[in-house]
Amino acid sequence: MHGRVKVKTSAQKAAEKEAERARKLQEFQKIKKKLYEPSESKVPTFKQLLESTNEFLPPMADYLSQSSTLAYYMKDWPILWQLRLTALRRMATSKQEKSLETLEQELDLTFNCLVDSPKSYSTWAHRRNILKLIRQFDEEKGLEILKTEVGLTERMLMSRTEDQVENQGRNFHCWDHRRLILNALPQDALTEIQLTTKLIQTSFSNFSAWHYRSKLLNLEEEGVVENEMDLVLNAVFTDPSDASSWIYHRHLISNAPDSSTLTNILKSHEESLNELLELEKEEDNNNLENMPLAWVIQDGLAGYLNSLPIPRSFADVANLSAKDVLHLTLFFGTTGAGAWYLAEKLTTPHRQNTTVKLGSDKVVDTFKTENIDGKAVYCRCWKSAKFPYCDGAHNKYNKETGDNLGPLIIAKE
């Protein structure tokens, strides 16, 4: 009959379930057969490999690629990785065909496993074994891959995956892996420090980054203590509720060499921190126990947003009182106006020239090349006080904006 959904009877459902189960059983038996019983091709089975000794040397590449799905599901079973490592080692030492390709495929496999379980001890260990093996097989390629690996760990530490409830910046497996890789490469403390700076500036509460940073910096070096004190004071003001910055502050105080500079810095910190405490107290009308500034803002704002009488359905619109309507108009009016203003500001292109001959319609300068004496340097950043000639103002401008403007130099031969 038209429009009636076909409802399966329970007998039909049972039959379907039976058929599905039979299909799954067949599938399982097929896989099991592949793993255990010898096939026509020379690909070794799981069982053969398990029971073999180092003299057993069939081509390993096909076995490894065929059993990669198994590895993916059993990634926490160290034996499985060991077996694969045995096969890969034998393949590499006897220089079989497709060795390098297979090793790189193993890296891809461990990569996929780590995306799924970023904290799997045995997967990380296996990946390190593969990196070692590649380097033994082909030193140049191995070093190249190690350098890429460092970049990969950085990407992981900076990432936030949706499935994970936390970001990966605190993943100590990744930090340890990175440290071990770097031990095998020429030392470069500066890049490491820059990484911690990047992580800290993304989120001051990345304690792992602070911890690592504390191990890299030499507090005896000139200017380091001042710089770090600056950075950490910034952090505590940004989020006074976060423990990481306070712990780093304490570390600096305990370990910085004694000097009059340090004493002065600490005196000024004492002043600033007293201010911060007053600020925190004021925000909560002197009733402050533990509530940090950030929480107060969040609570206040959240409270206001909750109080808006936004109607839940069309019917409710009719029920809005005059007071509610005014409230909503005010809110939407202000946010609307604000959004409009911002949009205009962001989309209208800005003028470049804010200093030179602002009265004229168009600023044009003409020179004849025969009149140039040796060399002439012209301004291109529009900030020079000696416009059209350069006076070095582009340096200050570049520092402020991160731009890379420079002068035009015309030199006669």
Place this chain on the structure above:
Amino acid sequence: MDEFDIGNRKSHIRYFKNILNVLPQRYASLDSQRLVIAQFALGGLSLLEAIDEVKNKQEFINWIYSLQCPSGGFYGSRIMKNLPAHLAKPHIASTFAAVQCLILLGDELDNIHVPELLSWVHSLMNPEDGSFQGAADGSEPTDLRFTYCAAFLTHLFGADAKEFSEDDIDNAVSYIISCQSPDTSFGQVPGSEGHGALTFCALASLKFFGRLHSEHGVLSGRELRRIVRFCVNRQSEGIHGRPHKPDDTCYTFWTCAALKLAQPSIEISEKLDKERVLNFVRSCVDENIGGIKKLNAKNQYADPTHSYFALAGLGLIFNDVIPEYMLKKKYIKRVLRIRNKVKESRLLESNEL
């Protein structure tokens, strides 16, 4: 003992009993460590005073002993035992779990091959730095957790100077100290950041080696106070393990145990707000299947690790669990009796004519 109640006691008991019967498909990859999962389930039942709900205790005891390796240690599961000889290796975490399970099931540990076990534990130590491997196959990197298992086993079975000399202890202790981070808590390997669980492993190992609060103690009063401060700062509502990480129910045990070991003379509830911890754990109870989740999130399930450690942690806060043994007080008498018995019988053996 003070009472605590997180509700759903019956469903938690049912959860642990289910784990003892069939492992859900989600945990298939942990098949190589069935003994550890069994320890969590049996431990959970004992913390809920429900160990007698396990009706076939002798079957379990037989299964555990069947996993013993003749040359010392326990395999993680039958499949690990049945691997070819060059791959089958007993694991130190499984051995720790086996001994814990046997104690909880009421066994007297008579059938453990003690000399083989102790020499096997010794063989897992790296002489260069004093760290311990998990198993002789070197499949995992060394870390402090294995040191804790080794310390527990050598202490319980009374390793004498031949099996574990003073030099060995000093070596192991030097590795523990090398894992200390600048804020005096302990990390997983040298250079790591401090971590609540590893701090517990370090302090408990030092206690078993006789290097904590003793005349040979290696941690100063100031360091111990700093460790206490580290632990206390790990409470927001519940407890977490590292600065600015989200609260996690298993750290209820790790961090509080580290706190208690660092300063045994105080009550944990003097330093931490036990009502808040209790409320946090209550909020992480899995209403559907029983057990306790890691976090208070909708898309998470309970798992054996967090269920066990959350209960152990609460037991610790409410004064019923001894931190370094991970067992309730009522088992300690038996543990000490077993320890003395093993010591005596080995003394007699060595003096046999």
